[in-house]
């Protein structure tokens with residue numbers, strides 16, 4: 042993790058292993074694509090450039106970017122304190138439930154009130170969901186990896202319960218609630234193809250996380266705790282409190298990503314709205330090596346790959362999983378380059 | 385002694401990013417010799433040996449072993465070539481037993497049952513051969529540093545080391561443990577091993593080494609045979625003309641009577657009254673500790689490591705809460721005060737275990753320099769850190785305390801052991817304090833830095849700083865303290881005034897005899 046210290050190598054130097062990792066990963070997957078009898082160059086072209094060829098592609102990418110960057114932060118913020126939050130998925134789901142509940146219970150409020158309330162509903166619900174593992178850690182020293190993962194499963198049951206309960210939309214064939222009040226819809230920045238204002242929120246979060254972790258006193262304590270909890274404790278930092286705080290903040294960010302899915306994309310609660318955002322968020326956080334500055338860029342890159350992958354499947358019939366392999370390989374090679382460079 | 389070198393390193397160069405750690409360094413090790421490696425903090429001793437041990441890749445230069453050119457790619461490879469190393473800051477798994485720690489990562493005979501009796505027999509043979517007795521079935525965490533050090537040596541021997549590199553093995557040892565270690569080292573070389581021994585203590589070098597090489601700023605200075613050598617030559621070699629030997633605390637204060645007693649004021653700074661710290665076992669960790677420490681006074685706490693020194697420091701800092709008694713700072717009860725407030729109300733702390741308790745290896749040097757002060761002006765205001773101020777102050781501290789680093793944003797973990805210690809010292813002195821609790825503050829420092837620390841402590845003493853100097857280095861205590869109290873099994877067995885200082889008497893008290901008062 043290099044958030045804490047800018048070491049001497051230039052930006053260019055830091056980028057080299059990344060670029061190399063991407064090239065090697067693409068080459069490796071290219072071999073498979075070729076063996077499967079597809080046109081490799083066309084596949085590369087589709088993966089890398091779908092996002093930039095049409096306005097639609099670009100907007101698709103931004104829409105993918107929003108949940109991914111937030112999920113990545115839900116992972117990297119506690120990571121700065123040395124804690125592993127694998128519960129971004131559950132926090133997203135519970136945040137979505139909180140947001141939907143507010144939007145359904147107060148359907149007639151004007152947008153000026155309802156939008157912030159819906160988002161806040163998501164943040165608070167997610168933060169509470171993050172507080173549970175935080176508290177278990179604080180009180181009983183129970184490993185947060187375990188609890189956050191397990192709480193994901195609890196959240197699956199919870200969303201199923203809510204989406205098939207009294208708010209169920211009888212017309213839908215899939216567990217879904219009735220829509221939230223119109224006033225809770227995030228406004229559109231671009232109408233066609235639609236781009237909702239969640240992108241602004243995501244960017245604000247990116248800026249806030251950056252300032253929080255690198256500039257604020259609390260962020261300093263977070264980083265110190267992650268760097269050496271014992272020494273931080275000896276010098277007066279309440280490290281257990283920092284652990285809890287970091288997971289609660291992560292929960293809030295995860296919850297916010299759920300709220301944005303509800304108020305920007307689905308306008309209702311739908312089972313399965315979490316997609317595979319958690320895993321991608323973890324991959325982003327790890328490729329960025331926990332560096333919050335790098336997270337948005339990596340998230341954007343992964344969003345490009347994801348959008349390219351769907352296009353590739355549509356037009357060339359190459360399975361999207363190929364791109365998942367690219368992502369995993371990039372991660373692997375970035376981590377490997379660290380081992381090599383340590384010498 | 386055969387004078388043909390078995391190991392030759394020639395023209396070794398190593399750079400980290402742009403800074404040159406080693407430049408055209410050569411090193412020769414003869415068969416059956418103990419070869420001392422001396423040099424100031426950051427001179428490149430550890431780096432040179434890490435290259436030999438395959439941890440770092442050299443930029444250029446060559447290494448030959450038994451007159452054959454070799455290439456060492458990893459520690460595993462080094463061990464394969466019978467080169468073993470015990471690190472300055474070694475890592476052990478504290479919940480494992482000695483035996484488990486030693487065999488960890490090696491081929492095990494009964495892999496599936498994890499029955500380690502075959503290994504245990506082998507290790508016992510080594511123990512007998514080299515005079516390194518350790519109970520194999522105790523968990524490592526319960527052992528004193530000296531024994532853990534032995535375990536590390538056994539680990540290297542068990543892996544077949546014939547060339548053994550010891551990086552500052554004596555910094556954590558008591559004088560008794562040092563003697564034992566030296567005896568073992570002699571046995572080892574008598575049985576055909578060769579040893580590289582890194583240290584800052586000249587006396588040790590002169591008493592145990594056959595030959596000595598000195599490094600300065602990543603370059604060779606000299607290699608001398610023991611009988612050609614003397615202390616002053618080494619100091620000159622290590623520091624060049626940087627240090628004013630005549631005016632140094634170490635070389636001038638010595639036995640002379642003047643101790644600055646006139647700076648001791650009437651006001652009591654720290655008052656401990658009947659402090660108790662019970663433990664789960666039957667022996668209390670601290671028992672009836674009472675003393676008064678005045679402003680402008682230096683009170684030494686002597687004792688063999690592990691007699692409650694750390695607990696005493698942590699009780700004063702509020703890291704551990706005593707189970708009884710009173711702790712007062714400037715006549716104010718501070719028992720209920722959390723650590724951060726104690727630090728803010730003027731207690732400076734240099735913890736004993738610099739890496740574990742005092743340093744953030746993954747954070748920057750600037751981060752490290754403000755730890756504990758980060759909530760207060762000028763480093764912080766309105767919930768935000770003023771990084772400009774922090775970096776400016778950090779740059780000044782780096783300069784004043786001669787910390788060898790590329791700058792405030794350098795990663796802390798890149799620093800050499802002694803330079804990490806300098807960071808801790810700089811931090812402790814960076815803010816005006818009323819009370820300094822310093823636990824082995826000069827551990828791992830080279831002689832000029834040690835001298836600098838002493839002169840800083842004496843300077844602050846003039847301004848009224850009360851210092852509790854907890855040290856296992858008796859010479860250090862005799863040099864600086866106004867009074868010395870001896871801690872034995874969590875109890876103060878006596879206190880001596882400077883006029884009554886007597887090494888032998890203190891030594892007796894350290895093993896539990898009460899002073900006749």
Ligand SMILES: Nc1ncnc2c1ncn2[C@@H]1O[C@H](COP(=O)(O)OP(=O)(O)OP(=O)(O)O)[C@@H](O)[C@H]1O
Pocket residue numbers: 400405423424425426427428429430431432472788789797798799800801802803828
């Ligand atoms: N991994 C690293 N990255 C960057 N710089 C390093 C690294 N390791 C060592 N250095 C630098 O190389 C120089 C030599 O360090 P080294 O650890 O060899 O010193 P040393 O002689 O062992 O000192 P000490 O007595 O303090 O242990 C130092 O300036 C140190 O900052």
Ligand SMILES: [Mg+2]
Pocket residue numbers: 429430431472551800801802
């Ligand atoms: Mg060293």
